[in-house]
Amino acid sequence: MKLPHYHMIAWLLLAIACLMSLLFGAGSIGPDSALGLLMGNDDPEARFVIMELRLPRLVVGLVTGLALGVAGALLQTLTRNPLAEPGLLGVSAGSAFAVTLAILLGATTASLTTLISQLGALAGCALVIAATRMQGVGQDPVRLVLAGATLTGLLLSLSSLVMLIDQRAADEIRFWVTGSVAGRSWDQLLATLPSMILAGLIIVAVVRPLASLALGEKVAMGLGHHPGLIRLAVILAVALLVGGATALAGPLAFVGLVVPFVARGFGGADIRKTLWLCLPLGPALIVSADTVSRLLVAPSEMPLGVITAIIGAPVLMIIIRSRRIPTL
Amino acid sequence: MTAATDTKTERASSRLAPTLSPSSPPRGFWLWRFNGAQHSLLLDRRAIAVNSILAILLAFSAIASLASGSLSISVPDILLTLQGNGSTIHSFVIQELRLPRFAAGALSGAALALAGCLMQTLARNRLATPGIIGIDNAATAFAVASIVSTTISLAPSAMALAGAATATAVAFGLAGATGTRGYRFIIAGLAIGAVSGAVTQVMLSGVALDDANAAYPWTVGSLNARNPTSVIVLTVGLGIGYLLSLAVRRGLSTLQLPESVAVSLGTRPGRVRFAALALSVLMTGFAVSVAGPVGLIALLGPELARTVSRPGRIPLTASALAGALLMTLSDLAGRTLLEPLEIPVGIVTALAGSPYLLWILLRKSPDISR
Numbered sequence: 157m158k159l160p161h162y163h164m165i166a167w168l169l170l171a172i173a174c175l176m177s178l179l180f181g182a183g184s185i186g187p188d189s190a191l192g193l194l195m196g197n198d199d200p201e202a203r204f205v206i207m208e209l210r211l212p213r214l215v216v217g218l219v220t221g222l223a224l225g226v227a228g229a230l231l232q233t234l235t236r237n238p239l240a241e242p243g244l245l246g247v248s249a250g251s252a253f254a255v256t257l258a259i260l261l262g263a264t265t266a267s268l269t270t271l272i273s274q275l276g277a278l279a280g281c282a283l284v285i286a287a288t289r290m291q292g293v294g295q296d297p298v299r300l301v302l303a304g305a306t307l308t309g310l311l312l313s314l315s316s317l318v319m320l321i322d323q324r325a326a327d328e329i330r331f332w333v334t335g336s337v338a339g340r341s342w343d344q345l346l347a348t349l350p351s352m353i354l355a356g357l358i359i360v361a362v363v364r365p366l367a368s369l370a371l372g373e374k375v376a377m378g379l380g381h382h383p384g385l386i387r388l389a390v391i392l393a394v395a396l397l398v399g400g401a402t403a404l405a406g407p408l409a410f411v412g413l414v415v416p417f418v419a420r421g422f423g424g425a426d427i428r429k430t431l432w433l434c435l436p437l438g439p440a441l442i443v444s445a446d447t448v449s450r451l452l453v454a455p456s457e458m459p460l461g462v463i464t465a466i467i468g469a470p471v472l473m474i475i476i477r478s479r480r481i482p483t484l
Numbered sequence: 485m486t487a488a489t490d491t492k493t494e495r496a497s498s499r500l501a502p503t504l505s506p507s508s509p510p511r512g513f514w515l516w517r518f519n520g521a522q523h524s525l526l527l528d529r530r531a532i533a534v535n536s537i538l539a540i541l542l543a544f545s546a547i548a549s550l551a552s553g554s555l556s557i558s559v560p561d562i563l564l565t566l567q568g569n570g571s572t573i574h575s576f577v578i579q580e581l582r583l584p585r586f587a588a589g590a591l592s593g594a595a596l597a598l599a600g601c602l603m604q605t606l607a608r609n610r611l612a613t614p615g616i617i618g619i620d621n622a623a624t625a626f627a628v629a630s631i632v633s634t635t636i637s638l639a640p641s642a643m644a645l646a647g648a649a650t651a652t653a654v655a656f657g658l659a660g661a662t663g664t665r666g667y668r669f670i671i672a673g674l675a676i677g678a679v680s681g682a683v684t685q686v687m688l689s690g691v692a693l694d695d696a697n698a699a700y701p702w703t704v705g706s707l708n709a710r711n712p713t714s715v716i717v718l719t720v721g722l723g724i725g726y727l728l729s730l731a732v733r734r735g736l737s738t739l740q741l742p743e744s745v746a747v748s749l750g751t752r753p754g755r756v757r758f759a760a761l762a763l764s765v766l767m768t769g770f771a772v773s774v775a776g777p778v779g780l781i782a783l784l785g786p787e788l789a790r791t792v793s794r795p796g797r798i799p800l801t802a803s804a805l806a807g808a809l810l811m812t813l814s815d816l817a818g819r820t821l822l823e824p825l826e827i828p829v830g831i832v833t834a835l836a837g838s839p840y841l842l843w844i845l846l847r848k849s850p851d852i853s854r
């Protein structure tokens with residue numbers, strides 16, 4: 157299969173973003189010494205900063221971006237709604253609330269948090285799908301988003317309430333809740349890995365039926381697929397991806413909106429092409445947003461969710477401003 | 485309430501419609517003649533009843549707010565203290581702590597609900613309230629800017645006003661040719677709200693932890709961080725804004741008809757829309773500078789008022805009273821439910837109001853436009 161040249165560009169972007177993420181940071185290790193380490197010089201201080209601080213951050217960013225971009229593309233194809241984004245629809249908020257509750261009840265281990273976060277995301281997904289099946293809401297992309305925003309607000313208020321009641325929970329959650337890829341350990345990363353791989357397998361199995369479902373339920377059934385089964389599998393994959401990403405980096409809105417939007421702009425509406433492009437674009441977005449968040453207010457840091465919101469809100473406006481919202 | 489007609493035109497109309505004699509007002513109205521029957525007023529009975537009931541409820545919530553707290557004060561003691569004869573501790577608690585807080589809550593709630601009612605009517609969309617289209621978030625961002633930065637010396641009220649005006653201009657500009665009806669306008673507001681919230685976070689993350697804690701109430705909406713000057717500005721602004729919105733109501737209600745009809749009745753649509761929008765922005769800005777982004781009041785207050793008022797009217801007074809009532813009750817609940825913890829009023833209104841908003845959005849036959 158010969159890939160079009162925009163794939164090369166996307167992967168090149170990702171490579172540049174990764175390099176920048178390793179080279180630039182808030183600490184005393186400037187780009188020259190970081191570059192020196194990568195070239196083979198052995199400077200213990202640079203080695204510590206790069207290997208122990210910036211590299212885990214980079215990898216967490218890669219995983220999160222991958223998961224959120226792909227989950228956004230899947231959810232948009234499934235609901236045939238270009239605005240269906242896990243963060244906007246309340247899926248991320250669902251998993252964030254589940255994690256908050258778990259921490260309130262005393263959970264600390266990384267794997268437990270991941271599982272709970274995924275269960276929360278699954279509940280959020282189920283709510284979204286139930287809303288789209290309702291008469292009228294499914295046909296109106298914007299109404300679904302508004303309902304999702306309301307649900308997000310409700311869940312955030314509940315989380316704030318929990319944080320008010322329990323100071324320990326508040327301290328553990330406060331930075332996480334605005335989204336960040338900093339300070340995550342390899343253990344946490346490893347804990348999310350199995351579910352990510354499982355989600356990948358599900359996607360590989362379900363992507364062709366999903367593409368046929370995009371043509372309409374009757375077409376999919378005529379081709380021998382079960383729409384209900386496809387939906388279930390996609391929801392499961394989205395919940396695994398979003399739940400895993402949220403457990404790692406906190407609820408990040410707009411990533412799943414921007415990445416598939418750009419990917420569709422280059423690759424067209426076919427979910428198979430979109431997914432291939434989301435693979436480099438999602439991580440590239442998160443990694444470069446993270447680098448910017450380190451540099452903008454150095455030596456302190458900006459929450460990553462802030463940067464993604466600032467990038468994502470204009471994209472939301474562009475989609476809304478297009479003459480008619482294209483239904484996928 | 486104040487559809488005044490002089491007796492001459494009334495006689496003329498009675499000649500045209502002989503069944504309607506001058507002495508018998510339309511059903512559901514009282515006719516009040518004064519000044520030797522030279523002037524007359526038509527009073528809407530239902531509006532009077534609704535407003536009185538809301539005012540009585542507001543008075544009850546005032547007494548409850550003054551009475552409850554970590555030091556509970558009995559009702560006779562409250563009355564004594566208000567007359568100036570209470571004990572020292574009671575007069576300190578009531579006059580320094582609870583009464584200003586109640587006033588701030590009632591005033592900001594009334595201002596928000598009035599702003600919401602005006603904007604809903606203007607946009608003919610019940611979801612077009614300052615909270616949902618992001619105006620209060622933008623006002624908060626600007627107010628926080630004036631608090632955390634030393635370079636901008638404008639008072640929070642003025643900055644919040646500037647933020648509200650900016651966000652409104654951007655929302656209407658982005659909605660552009662698609663008009664204020666429909667969802668695009670609201671999604672534009674959603675995006676503005678998201679960006680403003682992010683900007684607030686940026687400013688808070690850049691400052692020292694103590695300053696950030698001081699500014700935390702701004703991100704959820706609370707009556708704790710109220711600034712006395714802002715409350716005074718709000719009081720004056722609400723008084724003027726309420727009178728002006730009564731003046732603009734007649735034009736607004738003709739705009740509910742098709743625009744050609746409104747124009748032929750002597751309304752200038754552009755002027756009326758601009759006036760209503762400006763009033764709405766003004767009151768949102770002032771209210772936010774006192775209470776922070778408690779946006780759902782601007783939806784819930786008018787909703788409650790419309791439910792109990794005569795259909796087709798623009799319930800300005802009832803909205804203001806209902807907003808004040810909801811705000812003070814929410815603050816009371818936030819103060820007392822988890823004592824000694826205090827839940828910020830913004831969280832209480834979000835918890836109570838979001839399910840209702842979801843219900844509006846997900847109902848089978850949504851009656852979105854008004």
